[in-house]
Amino acid sequence: MCNVKKLLLLILLCLPALTFAQDVTNSKVVATLRFQIFDKYLIIPATVTNSIDTLHFIFDTGAEITTFNQETAKTLKLESKEMAGMSGTDDVVINVPISTISLLYLAKTRIPFVKVYLENLTQFKGSPVRIDGIIGVDLLKTFVVTIDYEHQVMQLYRAGKTPPEVKGKRMPLALNFKTPVIEAMIQLPDGNTIANRYHFISGGEYGILFNWPFVEKYHLNTLLPITNTDKVQDLFKVLTYTNTTVPFLAMGAHRVEQVPASYSKDVDDAGSITEVAGAIGYFVWKQFRSITINYNERELFLEK
DSSP, X not given: OHHHHHHHHHHHHXXXXXXXXXXXXXXXXXXXXXXXXXXXXXXXXXXXXXXXXOEEEEEXXXXXXXXXXXXXXXXXXXXXXXXXXXXXXXXXEEEEEEEEEEEEEETTEEEEEEEEEEEOOGGGTTSSSOOOEEESHHHHTTEEEEEETTXXXXXXXXXXXXXXXXXXXXXXXXXXXXXXXXXXXEEOTTSOEEEEEEEEOTTOSSSEEEOHHHHHHHTHHHHSOEEEEEEEEOSSSEEEEEEEEEEEEEETTEEEXXXXXXXXXXXXXXXXXXXXXXXXXXXXXXXXXXXXXXXXXXXEEEEO
């Protein structure tokens, strides 16, 4: 009995040390990826189980599913035995083949059994490297991710508590289905402000992309000056965008001036019972030295 008491006492004394050891382990960077920026997209290197060739994925926090280039899938002899639906910005849903990558390697670490949706990805033909896929949430769920814009590297930590060495001011993160969401406020030319929720999209080709119901509700199409309009090929059709400028965007303790913004009658990416004003994209995030996303703990850190 005495020995049992001693053993229990020893376990209790060791618990703080074990907890500390877990925290230290989570502080270790498990992979460092040097990324390229092409047309406002972050491109990261990766490899897969049955190939030694380096593949290139766009990292986009708004990608709830992982897509894979059909041409690359053919080269790797990646088989598909079923179909599933996927949609673009305009919410049109089509069925595409799906498959599974057994192991996706990111430098010295890996993600097992990645389900991928196969499509052509022809919109990235101008890239300096072939785009083999787009990944977002599958990576965010597996790691704490730091995007260092200043040095163009991405650092991955094991999922868990945010490492203590992470820099920047903390903002709470929420989810709309699987897409990260933050609270932010815009100022209108008349001085009025509107606070709302926005999707956090690292790969967006814009500063702010407003959802059309939000534009109509607050009459942004009459209150914001029109810069120009342009046509953009979405996943499945060409969309017409109206471009404008917002005097400032405030997020927590940070403020970004003269933010380019766009809207289209075809864009409504809310998909929630709670109002979502739109999405905040690359033009805003490039203003920061680094961004750390802890998807599982619902935290975002912005370092100016």
